[in-house]
Amino acid sequence: MKKPTTVKALEDFGRTRLSPSFFMRDFLHSEIANLHGMPNIPDDPDLAIDVGTHLCGEILEPLQRQFGRIAIRSAFRSCTVNQFGNEHGYSCARNETNYGAHIWDRRNAAGHKGAMACVAVPSLTDFLVDGGDWRAMAWWIHDHLPYSVAEFYPKLGAFNISWHERPQRRIDSYIAPKGTLTKPGMANHEMRHDSDYAPLMKATATVRQLAP
Numbered sequence: 001m002k003k004p005t006t007v008k009a010l011e012d013f014g015r016t017r018l019s020p021s022f023f024m025r026d027f028l029h030s031e032i033a034n035l036h037g038m039p040n041i042p043d044d045p046d047l048a049i050d051v052g053t054h055l056c057g058e059i060l061e062p063l064q065r066q067f068g069r070i071a072i073r074s075a076f077r078s079c080t081v082n083q084f085g086n087e088h089g090y091s092c093a094r095n096e097t098n099y100g101a102h103i104w105d106r107r108n109a110a111g112h113k114g115a116m117a118c119v120a121v122p123s124l125t126d127f128l129v130d131g132g133d134w135r136a137m138a139w140w141i142h143d144h145l146p147y148s149v150a151e152f153y154p155k156l157g158a159f160n161i162s163w164h165e166r167p168q169r170r171i172d173s174y175i176a177p178k179g180t181l182t183k184p185g186m187a188n189h190e191m192r193h194d195s196d197y198a199p200l201m202k203a204t205a206t207v208r209q210l211a212p
Contacts (some may be wrong), residue, residue: 001045010041016049019056021198025119027052029073032085032092033154042105048076051104058146063161066140067158067204072105073158077102101149101162108152114164116146120156123204128157134175136200142171142182171197184205202209 004010012024033040042048046088064070077085077092084105085092093097099106100114124137132170134152141150141161152173170183182189 001049003043003045004041010132014042018052019051021061022052022056024049024052025051026072029072029080029199030077032090033078033081038078038081038084038085039143040076040078042076042078046114047107047113048104051100051113051163052076055115056116057111059161059163060119062145063119063121063141066144067121067137069121071120071122072116073120073156074102076104076115079103079106095208100164110166112164112166114162116149116160116162117151118158118160120158124200125159127141127200127203130203132203134173136197138171138173138181140200142169143197145195 001010001013004013015198016024016030017090018024018027028040031051032038060070077098082092082098083095084090086094092102092181095103095106096109100108100112101116104115121137122142122154124134127136128134134157137157137159138150141147145161146163146167146186148162148167148169150159150171151160152171153154153159154175157175168183169189171181172179180186186190
């Protein structure tokens with residue numbers, strides 16, 4: 001597929017269904033692009049569709065089935081948008097670091113593909129407001145999903161989560177306790193963590209009952 005260069009072509013591209021709940025258009029919104037008048041369109045649409053399909057089908061759909069609606073905060077970024085964000089202090093990593101992450105349509109230096117999205121889960125937001133621990137969601141993800149990287153943030157309890165063909169299986173947080181929760185080689189990496197996310201499961205039981 002060629003890069004969309006007309007409104008109709010972009011509309012058609014946006015209608016691409018990545019999973020039962022998600023379309024490509026859900027992942028193209030960018031505050032940086034909107035404010036600064038830059039298109040946020042992949043140069044390689046086929047690669048973006050490929051990795052987006054994995055991200056949605058293997059990561060976001062199971063997450064949504066378990067915890068209810070997911071809000072996409074930031075997902076695909078074109079190289080141009082990401083570079084502008086990096087150079088102007090908008091919390092974007094360098095392009096080379098984001099290949100196979102927020103930049104879906106570029107493979108990383110090792111030639112591997114991946115995709116990342118920053119999401120907010122309203123049921124998790126409510127859980128945290130009520131005094132819950134972000135690590136409950138982190139450990140559920142670790143025990144149930146084929147994720148590569150997850151990074152948790154204070155606002156809304158939003159987190160980056162990625163699919164990658166060579167997953168790192170690493171979780172970090174900017175919420176206290178900050179730092180690395182788990183990665184390969186740590187003592188907590190291979191064990192189950194059911195008791196850690198039991199409070200979240202109890203708090204979101206109604207959400208699960210209402211899920212389609």
